[in-house]
Every structure is written in structure tokens, then in C-alpha cells.
Amino acid sequence: MKKAIGPIIIALGLLFMYAPILILGVYSFTDATTIGQFGSFSFANYVTLFTTESLRNMIIGTLLLAIISSILATILGTAGAIGTFYSKKRVQAAVSVVNQVPVVNADVVTGFSLCILLVVVLGISKDTYIPLVIGHVTLSAPFVYLSVVPKLKQMDPSLYEAALDLGASPAVALRKIIIPQIFSGIVSGFAMAITLSLDDYFIATYTKPATFDTISTYVVNATRGSQTEIKTALWALSTVIFIIVLCIAIGMNVSAARTAKKER
Amino acid sequence: MKKTFARKYLGIPYAVFLVLFVIAPLVVLFYYAFTNSTGHFTLANLAGFFTDSNTIGTLVYSLCLAFVVTVACLLIAYPIAYVLARSKFKSKAVLVMLFVMPMWINFTLRLTALKEILNLIEGNLAYYPFLNSVIGMTYDFLPFMILPLYNTLVKLDGSLLEAAQDLGAGRRQTFFRITVPLSMPGVISGVSMVFLPAMTNYVVNDMLYNSTYIMGSLIGSYFSAYDWHNGSMIALILLAIIGVFTLLSGDSEEDTRRGGALL
Structure with missing residues (x-):
């Protein structure tokens, strides 16, 4: 009896987290318009998802925004982490405080304050996409910084010195010695930036052009409307994203298991 | 030129970026919160917030909601994190990942799924607005509570538990006198990651038909009304609450914020 309680807790937890997504996934393959209704098998939701222009634009726009803002955030955050790491202690402390x-901060506050500064005070039009991109970079660059700094601390400083002694210029030593050693931190920072951008609702709402939608803003608007076709197409989108995330998670587990085996 | 190249100059763009887009917005927020539409200094926005029964009601409601959501998350997450951390399941890494994975799925889509289920169970969502918000937020924020708890529990030194038992403590006593106190950093970190979003994430309320305002919705409504001054005051009050939380939690477990540790 006592032994079974652990697995039961885990199972209930997983049930709570995954039942809605899985049930929605099943219904996305039917022509039912509400959960619980009986429907027959159909791909119609997936056809709508990939052929409706507003849905397609929203998906492409979300992905483009995530990629562009994450690349910028990764460059800024990584360079910032390296530069700060080799600066005076006082500078380091100041940057890490502001970085926090x-x-x-609540995303509502970040988004609202950036909107006031960029749009109200500086008069930059939201239609230029500049406030939106800046907003997403501001959201994610600090996380890149946070994932690179520990890697810098673990680094062996004598390697860099050795490269300089052997005649490498500082720029070459940076590229060939430092970057490879912190690369895993840069990659996880970039991944973090992507997920933050994809998940964001608040910063986008306060800084985006009126005609542009990310997944989050689109879904929130769609739930206010009453178009069942769009509603059920979003079930399909949720299922597609779930499957992609599942594949990535499985891939990460497999590769982690492989490196663990190699190390043994 | 070559001689003057120093690695520390690489940090300049980021420092400038932080000044422009992190510090400057806060300065502007401060300015707007304490001025009126003609640009004169005023305390009316501050006084207005604390004398208007509607806004005070919103503050109290958000605090209550955040409290209930945080307790619910803690009560659900602690057993899960405990079992995960202490288990010898072969596929522990997979299980931990399963509990973190929802963070990577867009939260509005996950809420859509939850909404459909709640609709089926309750019939009409409008009857249980507070309950729906609690369920929705717990569902949304649970991974953010599980992960820091798991991270502290998994590092817990097993020999301390054995020592307690050798010294005659029962299971219950060991748990409450050893495990719980030692997991406090994780609890604090998890609470700070759930409590604040619960006060501000008004999308959960909107999507689940809870029309009562929380602090975040106030900012949203002032934003829609182009009332930057009162909106800034709300943002500033939220910042103060966030500041208190950050001071209380210190810098423990910072890297686990928003799931950063697992990636």
C-alpha cells in the first residue's frame, strides 16, 4: 500500500497536466465543435489550420519574431556576459542587478513601461515592429546572460593566456578558446529565448502593431469571438505544438542518455 | 589598435541596452506615476489608488487569488517533487521532463484545452469564476513550482535523513524537522514564481470568464484608455510588491526561474 502511493501521486499529477491537452488532441481529429460531443473522424481542422490566411500569417509571424528576437538576444546577452565577466567587480555587480x-518583473509591467517609453515618449510607431522586437529582446536577453555566466565561471583561464602566449590575437583567442567553452550556455540561452518569445502574451499586446498577431494574442482574441471554425482549428494547432515539443523532449532525452553512456 | 582591444569592451552594447530598455522605462514609469496629464507633479494617482474602494478591492482580490493559487500549487507540487526527487525510477529524467514540458507549450493554447474540459464538467463557466481562475492558474503555473522544489529536494543530503532516523525520529518527524526546513529555498523560489504571475496574469481570468479585475487587468484597462499616469502608478505598486518579494527570497535558486535550469 505504501509503495503504491508514490506512483499514484505522479500519475495524478500527469493526468492533471496532460488530460486537457490529450483530450483536445483526440477531438482535433473529429468534426465535433465542443468536447463531449460525438463526432466522426476528420482532418478538417488541420486543413483549416494550414489554409486559413490569418492563421498562417499568425504562425509565421510568431516564429519569425521568436527567431529574430532570440538571435539578437543571444548576441547581446553573450557579448554582455563575456564583457562583464572581464570587467571590474563593481561593474559586474551593477550589470547583474539590472539584469535581474x-x-x-511581471511581464505586464515590462510591456507597459516599454510601451510608454518607446511609443508615448519617443513616438516610435508600433507599426515599425521596433517596440515589439525590443520588447522581446528585453524579455529574453537577461536569460541568455544568466545561462552564459556560469559557463564563464567554470572556464579554465590559463587556456586563454596560453593562446595569447602562442601568438593568437585576442579576437582569435576569443573565437577559438572562449566561445567553444561557453557554447552549451549560449545554446541553452538561445533555446530559453525562443520559448519565452513563443509563450509571451503581455509584451506583445503592449508593443505590437494592431494588424500583427502572435499565437497568444490570436488565441485570446479568438476565444472572445464565436467562430467555431477558428476555435477548432486552434485545437489542431495545440496538438501540432504538443507533438513538436514532445519530439524535442524525446530527442533531448535520447542525446542526454547517449552522452551519459559515452562518459561511462 | 590591437593592443587596446580588451574583452571587457564586449559588454558595452549590453550595458547600453540595459540602460535604455530596462532602466529608462522604469524612470519613465516613475515620472508618469507622479505627474498628471499637464505634466505637473502630483500625488493624486497614488492617493487615488488607495482611496478608491474599487482599486483597493482589486488589490485585495488579487492578493487573495494569488494566495489561494500559491497554496494550491504548493500542495500539489510538493508531493510530486518529493516523490520525483526520492524515487529510484529508472526513467526519472523522463518523468521530470514530462512535468516541465508544459512550460514549452504556449499557455493560451493550454488554457484553451483546460477551458473546454471545465466547460464540459461545469456546464457553464460563468457560475464559478473564482474557482476557475484558481484551477486555471494552478494548471498554468504548476511546473514553475515543481521545478525549484525538485531541484532543492534532489540535492538534499540523504545522510541527514538517516541520521535523524538513527537518532529515533519517526518518518513524520524526519519529514517535518529535516526535509521541509531544508527545502525552504525551493519553496521560496517557487512561491515567488507563482504568486506574482497570479496577481498579474489576467489572461487566465479573461479566458475562463472571470470578469473580476486583478492588478494586471487594471494596467490593461488603463492602457486601453490611454491613461498612462494611472497605469504607471499601478505598475509602480506592482514593482514595489515585486521588490519586497525579491528582497525576501534573496538570490537563492535564481537560475531556476522560468525553467532556465533544465534547458
Whole structure:
């Protein structure tokens, strides 16, 4: 009896987290318009998802925004982490404190304050996409910084010195010695930036052009409307994203298991 | 030229970026919160918030909601994290990942799924607005509570538990006198990651038909009304609450914020 309680807790937890997504996934393959209704097998939701222009634009726009803002955030955050790491202690402390602000801040506040600064005070039009991209970079660059700094601390400083002694210029030594050693931190920072951008609702709402939608803003608007066709197409989108995330998670597990085996 | 190249100059763009887009917005927020539409200094926005029964009601409601959501998350997440951390399941890594994976699925889509299920169970969502918000937020934020708890529990030194038992402590006593106190950093970190979003994430309320305002919705409504001054005051009050939380939690477990540790 006592032994079974652990697995039961885990199973209930997983049930709570996954039942809605899985049930929605099953219904996305039917022509039912509400959960619980009896429907027959159909791909119609997936056809709507990939052929409706507004849905397609929203998906492409979300992905483009995530990729562009994450690349910018990764470059800025990584360079910032390296530069700060080799600066005076006082500079390091100051940067790491300011870096924490967007991390702990509520996204509503970040988005609203950026909107006031960029749009109201500086008069930059939201239609230029500049406030939106800046907003997403502000959201994610601090996380890149946070994932690179520990890697810098673990680094062996004598390797860099050795490269300089052997005649490498600082720029070459940076590229060939430092970057490879912190690369895993840069990659996880980039992945973090992508997920933050894809998940964001608030910063986008306060800084995006009126005609542009990300997945989050689109879904929130769609739930206010009453178009069942769009509603059920979003079930299909949710299922597609779930499957992609599942594949990535499985891939990460397999590769982690492989490296663990090699190390043994 | 070559001689003057120093690695520390690489940090300049990021430092400038932080000044422009992290510090400057806060300065502007401060300015707007304490001025009126003609640009004169005023305390009316601050006084207005604390004298209007509607806004005070919103503050109290958000605090209550955040409290209930945080307790619910803690009660559900602690057993899960405990079992995960102490188990010798072969596929532990897979299980932990399963509990973190929802973070990578867009939260509005996950809420859509939850909404359909709640609709089926309750019939009409409008009858249980507070309950729906609690369920929705717990569903949304649970991974953010599980992960920091798991991270501290998994590092817990097993020999301390054995020592307690050798010294005659029962299972219950060991748990409450050893495990719980030692997992406090994880609890604090998890609570700070759930409590604040629960006060501000008004999308959960909107999507589940809870029309009562929380602090986040106030900012949203002032934004729609182009009332930057009162909106800034709300943002500032939220910042103050966030500041208190950050000071209380110190810098423990910072890297687990928003699931950063697992990636």
C-alpha cells in the first residue's frame, strides 16, 4: 500500500497536466465543435489550420519574431556576459542587478513601461515592429546572460593566456578558446529565448502593431469571438505544438542518455 | 589598435541596452506615476489608488487569488517533487521532463484545452469564476513550482535523513524537522514564481470568464484608455510588491526561474 502511493501521486499529477491537452488532441481529429460531443473522424481542422490566411500569417509571424528576437538576444546577452565577466567587480555587480529586473518583473509591467517609453515618449510607431522586437529582446536577453555566466565561471583561464602566449590575437583567442567553452550556455540561452518569445502574451499586446498577431494574442482574441471554425482549428494547432515539443523532449532525452553512456 | 582591444569592451552594447530598455522605462514609469496629464507633479494617482474602494478591492482580490493559487500549487507540487526527487525510477529524467514540458507549450493554447474540459464538467463557466481562475492558474503555473522544489529536494543530503532516523525520529518527524526546513529555498523560489504571475496574469481570468479585475487587468484597462499616469502608478505598486518579494527570497535558486535550469 505504501509503495503504491508514490506512483499514484505522479500519475495524478500527469493526468492533471496532460488530460486537457490529450483530450483536445483526440477531438482535433473529429468534426465535433465542443468536447463531449460525438463526432466522426476528420482532418478538417488541420486543413483549416494550414489554409486559413490569418492563421498562417499568425504562425509565421510568431516564429519569425521568436527567431529574430532570440538571435539578437543571444548576441547581446553573450557579448554582455563575456564583457562583464572581464570587467571590474563593481561593474559586474551593477550589470547583474539590472539584469535581474526583467527576470523578476511581471511581464505586464515590462510591456507597459516599454510601451510608454518607446511609443508615448519617443513616438516610435508600433507599426515599425521596433517596440515589439525590443520588447522581446528585453524579455529574453537577461536569460541568455544568466545561462552564459556560469559557463564563464567554470572556464579554465590559463587556456586563454596560453593562446595569447602562442601568438593568437585576442579576437582569435576569443573565437577559438572562449566561445567553444561557453557554447552549451549560449545554446541553452538561445533555446530559453525562443520559448519565452513563443509563450509571451503581455509584451506583445503592449508593443505590437494592431494588424500583427502572435499565437497568444490570436488565441485570446479568438476565444472572445464565436467562430467555431477558428476555435477548432486552434485545437489542431495545440496538438501540432504538443507533438513538436514532445519530439524535442524525446530527442533531448535520447542525446542526454547517449552522452551519459559515452562518459561511462 | 590591437593592443587596446580588451574583452571587457564586449559588454558595452549590453550595458547600453540595459540602460535604455530596462532602466529608462522604469524612470519613465516613475515620472508618469507622479505627474498628471499637464505634466505637473502630483500625488493624486497614488492617493487615488488607495482611496478608491474599487482599486483597493482589486488589490485585495488579487492578493487573495494569488494566495489561494500559491497554496494550491504548493500542495500539489510538493508531493510530486518529493516523490520525483526520492524515487529510484529508472526513467526519472523522463518523468521530470514530462512535468516541465508544459512550460514549452504556449499557455493560451493550454488554457484553451483546460477551458473546454471545465466547460464540459461545469456546464457553464460563468457560475464559478473564482474557482476557475484558481484551477486555471494552478494548471498554468504548476511546473514553475515543481521545478525549484525538485531541484532543492534532489540535492538534499540523504545522510541527514538517516541520521535523524538513527537518532529515533519517526518518518513524520524526519519529514517535518529535516526535509521541509531544508527545502525552504525551493519553496521560496517557487512561491515567488507563482504568486506574482497570479496577481498579474489576467489572461487566465479573461479566458475562463472571470470578469473580476486583478492588478494586471487594471494596467490593461488603463492602457486601453490611454491613461498612462494611472497605469504607471499601478505598475509602480506592482514593482514595489515585486521588490519586497525579491528582497525576501534573496538570490537563492535564481537560475531556476522560468525553467532556465533544465534547458
